[in-house]
Amino acid sequence: MTAVGIVASALTVPFAYIFKTDVETKLKIQLIVSTLLMSALLIPVVLFVLPNTPLNLSFAESVYPTTQWQAYGCILLGLWSGLFIGLITEYYTSKSYKPTQALAHACLYDASTNIINGLALGYMSNVIPIFCLATTVLFAFKWAAMYGVALAAIGMLGCLPIALTIDGYGPISDNAGGIAEMSNLKKDVRKRTDELDAAGNTTAAIGKGFAIGSACLVALALFGAFITRTAETLNNPSVYSVNILEPFTFAGLLVGAMLPYWFSAMTMSAVGDAAQDMIREINDQVPHIKANEPGYPNHEKCIGISTEAALQRMIAPGALVIISPLLSGWLFGYRATSGVLAGCIVSGIQIAFSASNSGGAWDNAKKYVEAGQLYRVTKDGGRE
Numbered sequence: 001m002t003a004v005g006i007v008a009s010a011l012t013v014p015f016a017y018i019f020k021t022d023v024e025t026k027l028k029i030q031l032i033v034s035t036l037l038m039s040a041l042l043i044p045v046v047l048f049v050l051p052n053t054p055l056n057l058s059f060a061e062s063v064y065p066t067t068q069w070q071a072y073g074c075i076l077l078g079l080w081s082g083l084f085i086g087l088i089t090e091y092y093t094s095k096s097y098k099p100t101q102a103l104a105h106a107c108l109y110d111a112s113t114n115i116i117n118g119l120a121l122g123y124m125s126n127v128i129p130i131f132c133l134a135t136t137v138l139f140a141f142k143w144a145a146m147y148g149v150a151l152a153a154i155g156m157l158g159c160l161p162i163a164l165t166i167d168g169y170g171p172i173s174d175n176a177g178g179i180a181e182m183s184n185l186k187k188d189v190r191k192r193t194d195e196l197d198a199a200g201n202t203t204a205a206i207g208k209g210f211a212i213g214s215a216c217l218v219a220l221a222l223f224g225a226f227i228t229r230t231a232e233t234l235n236n237p238s239v240y241s242v243n244i245l246e247p248f249t250f251a252g253l254l255v256g257a258m259l260p261y262w263f264s265a266m267t268m269s270a271v272g273d274a275a276q277d278m279i280r281e282i283n284d285q286v287p288h289i290k291a292n293e294p295g296y297p298n299h300e301k302c303i304g305i306s307t308e309a310a311l312q313r314m315i316a317p318g319a320l321v322i323i324s325p326l327l328s329g330w331l332f333g334y335r336a337t338s339g340v341l342a343g344c345i346v347s348g349i350q351i352a353f354s355a356s357n358s359g360g361a362w363d364n365a366k367k368y369v370e371a372g373q374l375y376r377v378t379k380d381g382g383r384e
Contacts (some may be wrong), residue, residue: 001075001154004045008038009161023199024094027166028087031206034159035083039076042158046072059145059224060231060240070143071151077140078155078217081132082163082210089209092125093360094202095368099124104365104374114365122358126350129209133216133349146224153217156210167207170200191371198367205360212352219345226341230334242338252328252339257347259324259340264351266317274309281305 012034016026046068054065092099099121106113140148157163177193231239244250281302288296329337368374 001158004041005038005158006161008034008041009159011037012162023196024096024202027203028090030162031083031086034162035079038079038158042072042075057145057147061237064145066144074140074144074148074151075155077136078152079158081136082156082213084132085129085209085213086206088128089206089357090202092121092357093205093364095198095364100361100364101368103361104368118358118362121361122354125357126353129213129353133213137220146221149217150221153214153221156214156217163207163210166203170204173197173200194367194370198364201360201363205356208356212349216345216349223341223345227338246335248332248335249339252336253343256340256343259344260348260351263317263320270309270313274306274313277305278302
């Protein structure tokens with residue numbers, strides 16, 4: 001499946017030169033074409049690799065006779081869910097569509113309205129991706145149990161080369177714009193890089209959508225592996241039925257749903273603290289720069305602040321992720337751990353989608369304003 005995805009992505013590249021249209025549309029076409037190509041190329045692979053007889057897969061003492069076409073269906077569920085998630089992400093984050101344009105118009109009144117509308121946009125962008133993931137899980141599990149969920153996860157990552165390409169497009173074009181501005185190039189150069197950067201913001205959000213969706217499916221497959229191993233170790237089939245009314249399980253659910261918020265707070269605080277250190281250092285260097293003292297500006301010291309913060313301040317969030325399930329299992333048993341893991345999956349996906357899409361929409365709302373497309377309607381029906 002991974003090899004087929006590489007081939008499909010490679011065959012998709014020439015399509016960027018076929019269609020004469022804007023950057024965002026070209027990237028979207030590549031995403032659609034790669035999905036269509038992989039859907040077709042997977043058929044002979046599935047028929048060749050999987051046997052003609054059904055695969056008798058088991059989970060929780062139930063047997064699932066999975067056929068070749070059911071396995072293929074699981075892959076397609078993940079593959080096309082990823083595409084739909086990408087398209088919905090584009091709708092909510094691109095400055096070509098109403099949600100981001102409305103977010104920009106909110107700036108005409110107050111910063112607080114922009115923040116409120118941006119958060120609401122991120123929350124609303126959860127709806128269709130979550131329905132896509134829920135449908136994928138339901139049918140994939142019905143056809144092939146947890147193996148089907150794993151197939152769906154790999155299917156969603158099948159076009160990873162294209163997804164990573166359009167994800168990396170954002171920071172490349174953003175840094176190109178920064179170089180153009182610092183080099184005092186002509187304004188039309190900066191205007192072009194802004195257009196590329198706006199497209200890059202959208203494509204970066206699309207790449208994050210793929211990563212978040214596949215992470216949900218992979219996490220569910222790993223959660224199934226944890227439940228299976230626990231049931232086998234304890235020789236207790238009742239472990240397969242996770243009872244949320246059981247006190248330790250429900251308490252674990254609450255804690256697990258809280259962990260993504262804790263993790264997010266720690267990472268956001270780390271970014272804020274590092275930014276304050278950077279500004280403090282810049283302010284200290286400004287008098288030396290104005291005096292034309294040798295050795296200033298000291299770029300290496302600023303780079304060192306960012307590097308050290310990226311390494312040191314991520315130790316605590318990483319430790320939180322690793323230690324939490326271990327500590328809950330050691331102190332309260334497997335029931336609490338199952339609740340923690342399930343809560344993390346459900347809560348983390350929502351936070352990830354909303355934060356990613358709110359950020360992309362805010363960034364592109366700024367590009368919408370900078371491009372001179374924002375206006376206020378006057379009483380006489382004019383624009384200003």
